[in-house]
Amino acid sequence: MRTLSAKIHDLLTGLFLARADARIYACVRMAFALVALMNLLMLWPHRGSFLTDVGMIDQELTRQTYRWPYLTVFDWCRDLTSVSVVMIGAGTAMLMLLAGWLPRLAALAIYVWHVSYAARGVTALCGWDTVLRCVSFLVLVSPLPAVWTLTKKRAEAPEAPCYGLTLIRFQLLVIYWQTVLDRLDSQFWLSGEFMGYYLLSHNARWPVAWVADFDLTLRALTYLILIVEVALPVMLMTRRWHRAGLLIGFLFHFGIFVTSNNLLMFLLAMMVLYAAFLRSEDIDWLTRQARRLLGTSDARQGADQKVRKSRTSRAS
Amino acid sequence: MAATPHRFRDRCILFFGTVHLAFLAVSILPRPWTESIGVGTVTHAYEATTTCLQDWSMFETIPNIHHLDVRLIVESPGTAPQRLGMRLPGLRPYPQPEHARYRNWATLVLLRQDRSDQREPYMRRVAAELLKSGRYPPEATVRLDCEAWYTRSLLGVRKLREIAVLRPTSMGPFRLADLAPVTPQATNP
Known part of the structure; x- marks a missing residue:
């Protein structure tokens, strides 16, 4: 009979050292680099206000x-010129990470x-700043395999240990579940009135008084959001339901984006976390769709299918 | 199939992964809960090390605030009050429609007490910028007007067909010379 410690050891080994498709890491890497770059570009016009000593935040008090x-x-x-230089440097690092050139160094610069x-x-x-x-x-501590890079092609590592993906997946779970638990203290959520107030708030894209007339619908929507936030991480982590989870999660955040002002970056930052839930078959499907759209059915497709078949046979 | 963790690197991964996963598992509980069960100190220390803040109480202000506008009012002796933007540098207007970052700044610094310590340095910079522009004398006064529209109850919105109620607040007026003392001109010995 196996001991408990051996079972725990096997569980942890499976969670962190099992082999994952390197292309999933590439998806996370590129999605993160793009979204971080967008966030930087959107912050650029306001750098004087928030990052310099002539802006609106006192550095000594903050310290x-x-x-x-x-x-x-x-x-x-501390001045506008040096802050601009830092931001240009960070933007360059994001482009480097996107291209997969010196990815660890780029990830370190982006973290800083x-x-x-x-x-x-x-x-x-x-x-979304906290999410990013x-x-x-x-991303800094995750494997950054040389897959889908613009740099000189090295021997491809088709698989990498899965600990980075596991931790990103659990990060998403924490965001949703802590939010739900936190709301147990909120009268607005427990009474089901939250969505009514949300659609009248400073966050709403179209705050109009008649929204309040749909009381029952808004209450149902409030409770539905709580259910979705509890269910999504579970759905995403199961093989059977993960595609439905990806779709529902996207629609959920897209819905927040459509009904809200200023929340495009939140949608995109959350989608970076969702990228970690992709599976090999999803990427194969997406690749096929992309090729179909671009009209490029080349010999590479056949090679990919062979690799996939051999992986499937090994797994079985 | 999982690899056997023989190598040093694999052991490091297992150690780090386990620690971070444990941190995340505890972080599912909201902050007041973790503090009440006595693990708050440990999670704070780990957060400080990794800077992975796990505080996801987003959208706190939503039920209360419908709209916000902030502006500066400058009055020079013998002239009509002038309305100026509050964004530094450049005294540009508070963005409308609202920009999330300026709104968060205004909420934390002006409406709530969390960062009220930032108010005075902000007003001092405003005064310095006004004096630097050369358009206002040191005796002029500056006031910060914050127009917060607070959402009515849903019942009130249904009955009155009015979403929010204005509750303006002001900081000041303060003399520019008091906020940003004019440095004496350098004189030749």
Whole structure:
């Protein structure tokens, strides 16, 4: 009879060291780089307000009250020119990560950027900044296999240990489940009135008084959101339901984006986490669709199918 | 099939993965809960190390605030009050429709007490910028007007057909010279 410790060991080995398709890491890497770049570009016009010493946030007070050790490159870069240089450097690192060129170095630079601007602009942060900061740490410590890169082709590593994907997946679970538990304290959620208030709030894209007339629908929607947030991580983690989970998750965040002002970045940041739930068969399907759209059915497709078949036979 | 964790690298992965997963597992509980069961200190320390803040109480202000506008009012002796934008540098207007980052700044710094310590340095910078522009004398005063529209109850919205009620607040007026003392001109010895 196997001991409990052996079972735990097997469980952890399966969670962290099982082999994962390297293309999933490539998807996460590229999605993260693109979204981080978009966030940087959207912050660029406001860098003077939030990241310089002539802006709206006092650095010395922030240093004194910051919850963690105040580590930021903006301790040295305080004027508009040097802040611009830092941002250009971070943007370059994001392009490098997107292209897969020196990816570990690029991931480190991007992590430093996220930690730095979060410390300096602490009173102007949004939910997606926190999501991106968590992902930047996980991308930094994850395998970054040389798959789908623009750099000189090396021997491809078709598989990598899955710990990075596992942790990103659990990160999504924490976001949803902690949010739901936190709402158990909120009268607006428990009474089912939240969606009514949401659609009248500063976040709403079209706040109109007649929304309040649909009381029953809005209550049902409020409770449905809680159910979806509890169910999504479970769906995404099961083979049978993960595609439905991907679709429902996308529709859920797209719905938030459509009904809200300013939440495009939140949709995109969450989609980076969703990329970690892709499976080999999803990527095969997406690749086939992309090729069909581009009209390129080349010999490479046959090679991919052979690799997939051999993987399937090994797995079985 | 999982690889056998013989190598040092695999052991490191297992260790890090287990620690981070345990951190995430605890982080499912909201912050007040983790503090009440006594693991708050450990999770704080790990958060500080990795900077992976796990505080997902998003959309806190939603049920209350319908709309926000912030502006500066400058009055020079003998002239009519002038309305200026509040964004530094450049005194550009508070963006409409609202921009999430400026709204979060205004909510934290002006409406709530969380970061009220930032108010005074902000007003000092405003005064310095106004004086630097050369258009206002040191005796001029500046006031920050914050127009917050608070959402009515849903019952009230249904009955009155009015979404929100304005509750303006002001900071000031303050003399520019008091906020940003004019440095004496350098004189030749």
